């Protein structure tokens with residue numbers, strides 16, 4: 001098959017992509033359509049094994065770019081074990097978002113929690129929970145130590161918090177001019193109950209020097225190049241965030257082990273900040289005497305211009321600032337966009353709202369493209385940094401096409417914009433209002 005030639009495989013479309021072009025096509029916009037399946041380089045074999053459900057013993061003899069016959073022969077949609085209903089944006093690395101109507105539960109079930117991988121996760125069968133170690137070190141750590149998961153569980157108090165995790169790039173697909181990266185629509189968000197120990201309890205047990213300013217994490221995933229010496233991602237947070245009550249080293253999500261693709265057996269959780277600071281497959285935390293300078297902390301990664309720029313501008317690295325708290329945002333989770341509704345009947349709808357490190361104080365909805373707004377009923381969060389449920393109902397004045405818009409306002413009085421806000425080179429922080437289409441008949 002020639003490169004980039006499309007082949008129909010049952011429900012699938014597969015693209016055979018020249019590995020030299022892989023990065024371009026993965027990080028560019030062209031490999032977005034959710035049905036394209038490029039199995040590109042040998043380093044995607046782990047992902048492939050996860051998809052076929054077992055190891056591939058002769059993997060090292062498999063030609064690069066070959067599509068597993070299991071997929072070629074089946075009409076079963078592409079799926080990761082334990083996940084259900086996700087829309088796949090990419091398979092190398094695996095990235096999948098949750099359609100908004102599957103975010104209707106108060107706490108997102110593990111099977112619906114989005115996946116954002118920057119590299120190749122450690123193979124599930126190779127993870128030995130009893131042998132897993134977490135090292136705490138760094139130049140601002142007084143007594144570096146290593147803990148097993150059993151140590152963490154026995155030495156520190158357990159805590160459970162519902163915490164929202166949202167990818168900094170959620171909403172990128174609407175940015176114009178477009179930005180490279182996963183073209184998330186609205187579903188790179190989830191909120192559920194994480195259980196673990198407070199990061200601050202563990203850091204305090206190891207001693208924090210007075211000059212500490214930041215922490216950074218390391219995980220067990222492998223760089224896409226396959227080079228074990230290259231770090232996939234190593235981000236972090238300022239000490240003030242690290243020492244918050246809700247910042248956890250977690251081993252459980254919604255009462256079960258964390259799903260493999262979401263960081264099993266251990267991950268850092270710092271809700272409110274971009275989810276990229278919540279390190280998966282956690283192996284090490286360093287206490288730093290300077291801003292952490294790990295992979296994807298510097299340059300343009302997870303940064304936005306310190307001052308607004310014209311759309312399409314090139315912004316020098318020194319003018320880019322690290323994203324901290326995520327902005328106020330909301331989604332309509334019921335009903336699904338595109339519903340038909342009978343005129344005269346009450347139209348009831350609902351959703352979720354969150355505001356990074358803050359909470360949401362008001363929720364407004366509009367059925368006339370923002371000309372007028374009415375208040376929705378907004379619930380309080382179950383704890384700090386958990387998303388909030390809201391509901392509303394309305395009647396439509398006559399038959400026709402409507403859009404229902406939802407707009408959240410945070411406790412500082414900042415509301416969601418109606419159109420995509422503040423262009424930035426990597427397409428982060430799009431918190432424009434979510435809208436659904438309703439046909440009134």
Ligand SMILES: Nc1nc2c(c(=O)[nH]1)N[C@H]1C(S)=C(S)[C@@H](COP(=O)(O)O)O[C@H]1N2
Nearest residue numbers: 114115116117118167219262275276279280
């Ligand atoms: N070790 C590791 N941690 C990671 C990542 C990763 O690729 N490797 N991705 C980060 C990013 S960018 C996001 S948005 C969240 C996604 O978490 P999820 O896959 O559980 O939804 O994990 C973060 N932690």
Ligand SMILES: [Mo]
Nearest residue numbers: 116167168276
């Ligand atoms: Mo992310």
